[in-house]
Amino acid sequence: MQQSPDQIRQAYRQMRLIREFEERLHVENPKGEIAGFTHLYSGQEAIAVGVCENLRDSDFIISTHRGHGHCLARGCDPKGMMHEIYGRADGLGKGRGGSMHIADLDKGMLGANGIVGGGQPIAVGAAVACKARGDGSVSVSFTGDGASNQGTVFEAMNMAVVLKLPKVFVLENNGYSEHTGASYGIGGDLKTRTEAFGMPVWEADGFDYFSVYEAAGKAIEHARAGNGPSAILATATRYFGHFEGDPQNYRAKDEVKNFRETKDALMTIRDKVTGAGIFTAEELDAIDDEVLKLIDASVDSARNGPTPGRDIMMSDVYIDY
Amino acid sequence: MQQSPDQIRQAYRQMRLIREFEERLHVENPKGEIAGFTHLYSGQEAIAVGVCENLRDSDFIISTHRGHGHCLARGCDPKGMMHEIYGRADGLGKGRGGSMHIADLDKGMLGANGIVGGGQPIAVGAAVACKARGDGSVSVSFTGDGASNQGTVFEAMNMAVVLKLPKVFVLENNGYSEHTGASYGIGGDLKTRTEAFGMPVWEADGFDYFSVYEAAGKAIEHARAGNGPSAILATATRYFGHFEGDPQNYRAKDEVKNFRETKDALMTIRDKVTGAGIFTAEELDAIDDEVLKLIDASVDSARNGPTPGRDIMMSDVYIDY
Amino acid sequence: MAVLTMRDALNQALHEEMERDPSVIVMGEDVAGGSGGTSGNIEAAGGIFGVTKGLKTKYGADRVIDTPISESAIVGLANGSALAGMRPVAELMFADFVGVSLDQIFNQMAKFRYMFGGKAKTPVVLRMSMGAGMNAAAQHSQTIYPMLTAVPGLKVVVPSNPADAKGLMKQAIRDDDPVVFFEHKALYSKKGEVPDGEYLIPFGEADLVREGSDVTVVALARMVPFAMKAVDKLAEEGITCDLIDLRTTSPLDEETVLESLSMTGRLVVVDESNPMCSIASEIAGIAASKGFASLRAPVEKVTAPHTPVPFARELERMYVPSPGDIEAAIRRVMEGA
């Protein structure tokens, strides 16, 4: 733990923020106010935060359909996100994108993406811009175990290697691709397949913030130094269904419960941090309180946010047409 | 050389047929009677023939934009092909497909394909049918070094592994992808990348019929026995430009000449076969004569073949509409 | 006749055809579900919309194939197995995923027979869910049938109700040409009477679902029930319409449209797609060419706007042509002449 207390506080807070954001959505969702598909990230918090805590303002990330965690970790405004998820005119996407398309270009967050494998080629493009700038900035994409079988992801990996771009592929194996186990759809294994393109892959425990932070740090440093692309492979689990409403018929009865009890990312960081005497449980609880209040306020505000109208439907298709 | 003289005669004849078919097209092409893009296979004959001599009638192959060699090796009628290349109403494609789309479903030849990476997923589909039949039949696709970077090819490989299909990937590295060297576009290397999906890869000398025959035999046997997909990787060169008319500005001056003089596939098989005393040079020359006459006759016939009319343009879009 | 949802009508068609013909196979992501899972359930999903329920349990893993997320390879599986003698029914979970598989659809399956001298037969059915109505936003709500209707070699099916869905699906599976079968997400749970057992609807025959004399209304998929609402409401006022449900856009039943137009002289076309190069454009264009002599008023095209599909409930509702929009268009066309 070579991180400063401030860094650790920030990381813990971000992980808690994601966790509570998602747990709250899980509670709110059945009430019927939230439209569309909602894919929750709970269980994988250490990955998004472990990666993003390594980033600078000039870096880029691109996310997946399961985007809330990456957005929050990258610093998107939770209230703006919540408004978007509730379809409000003042949400980050003006209510036009919803949960699956949250982005904030001002934060170098190039969007959640509803197309599995859609983001990776785009992130490679952002890496072209990073390289052109020559300021050591990097581009990071997140890719699920299921997404790793999409042709566009292979193309993106190969392209990044061929052009020696400052690009980091974050592979998140949460064990499932919708209702199918990760192992079923993957010929070979993720690490070997990725290395075969000629890039290094660092493995991490996706439940452990410090493990991910360290692996991602190596990958990002590798890119910043001009050594080209690399990947990290982090394994965790998702606590909820593929989307809200999924009965999860494909999972063993106690699978999630076991993970929650033995591996939980928030539990892990708390144990480590309190164990090392960096913060007391009370100090961390105070962070939790702050986060919970923020989420409460975001949900209240979003539930009462302004409804988008025809002007919003018709605008921003083009800049000039 | 455990092959019977008859087998070897047939293989030699097929290689010579491809060679002369292509050399003749190279002569005819500048005369202006042949329309469209013509991609010649000369230099790689041992690969198509080395693979296809392992096949049974019930097997399938699918080809690329550089399809003449694979078609001939699979037993497509040279005259029907020549008529197609000349755009004749009685060509294999009735003049609608041309050089890039020669197919013969009756021979299990699922077509040359103008889309790089287009054929591989289709060949995986044919392997599904092979598996369903349960008769040990296999499906073979040919893939260039350039094509190996197309997302659809990675997907096809993975799918074949996941479904454990009787599918053989023949990777033909001829050193170039159009005007670009093979090494430029390939992150990692072809063998490692293919093995990473969890399938065995056998390497072969793409100039040597016997080497290819043996490697392909292993792969095909692997598939017939129900052990799933595999690949062979064969390296050779193409003697002509990417397409007819290509000035080849990307190649060293004597590159092709050197290959022709030191590695040529026809030379190689002749040397081995005469050296082992299986056939005399005169016996092989007689085959050459027969082939040359066949090509002469095919070109003469094709030059005077019937012109397709409106009925041909308008038919076979659907079976029933 | 049983009363079934469209989902169940499609499921019934699949069950009947798989039972009838062992060469029918099904493939796609989570068409069964549960493979590689920890519950041991071999059919944890039965399709994300439940259309393929029970198939794997009944017909096994060789005929009901769960796949990785590799849409090009999924359509390729269908194409190759069809060329090799099977009758595959492949699923693209959402029509929007043609983006990652279009080549296999428009350059491959559509063109084999033509390019290959008339020898190839590619009896693929490519199912895909489409349309707005679930607030699934811009990448999961499109109605891309115009794009595929334009492609020679493809047949395109767009059912509006459970009975048609069954009859057209059974026809699609038996059809020797490649068929793209669009299932509107917002119709899956709609119920209707569905004939039992053998029931086939030929392609290229539109259905005249309402008869009238003032206006010809042409619609497809979810726009048919919406148009019914508008037409039925106006009928109370004495404005009567022919309402034509296209059922397939390729082949397109021009005759039925033109015949109706020759009686009414007025045309409203309703299409959930974006306006440009749409089915609405196509039918309006046909009216301007082959139907010109009949036309007494400007054609009204009722479509979504030239925008992506927006997410929020209010926005999506505004985006999709509504019964009110259709009613207004019918009124306008009545005033026009």
Next chain:
Amino acid sequence: MAVLTMRDALNQALHEEMERDPSVIVMGEDVAGGSGGTSGNIEAAGGIFGVTKGLKTKYGADRVIDTPISESAIVGLANGSALAGMRPVAELMFADFVGVSLDQIFNQMAKFRYMFGGKAKTPVVLRMSMGAGMNAAAQHSQTIYPMLTAVPGLKVVVPSNPADAKGLMKQAIRDDDPVVFFEHKALYSKKGEVPDGEYLIPFGEADLVREGSDVTVVALARMVPFAMKAVDKLAEEGITCDLIDLRTTSPLDEETVLESLSMTGRLVVVDESNPMCSIASEIAGIAASKGFASLRAPVEKVTAPHTPVPFARELERMYVPSPGDIEAAIRRVMEGA
């Protein structure tokens, strides 16, 4: 003014814009060529059609990027670099290759700005060669602009001559929205006068290339010179036509078409695409709706047939609408009213 081929006019536009703006970059397969080759030539191709000649030699490998055969990743390179502040000009060698890259075009670049609350700017130019004329057969000859014209968020350019190609390309590169730029293969070698230096043509402004009073002829890309032949021939007989070159199909200059139609009352639309859901359908549909009051005769749509593009010279010539077909359509529309 110099006389240039369309190829060279496009090349000039690229050179000028790369010179002017360091954020302009070029990417695609063999846009330079020679990478990894044995000749040491760092620009062995300059694009398969020569449009990108000299760019790598002048601007270097960082700005002129040869890529592997990975079209989705090529368009992705453009999309991501544009979001991150560059002005990429990406090449799909053949328009038919949208099959392997459509997602990045229609689900990604077209929709970012809308989905992302109006913050994103995606100034991509996606160049692609299109059309019949080289006997390149069914997978290398399509004119798929209708498919992309239908997509909200994309602008679509279809030049018919060298001057327009230059002016529209320079506009495309400076435009802040994503632009799909179609280059007709059969026009690359056609020559015309091209203004030197700064020359921009705004999008959405059709060009009235012939003036007349009897018929409005609307055409685009290669159909414009074909239509000119027909129109000029008929002018000798005293039948005079407005000939409108659309130049862009999105935005589409309806006003110019409708204004002309209001004078002539007769419309012929010429489109090299397959007939269904085409630009011909779109324009005919506009005539039936917004132009109905002007219309005095059935609209004539002159398009390719509903077949893939055939290979043989004779077949391809039959497939492509010819000056003779256009002439016949103009005569028919003159008889029609």
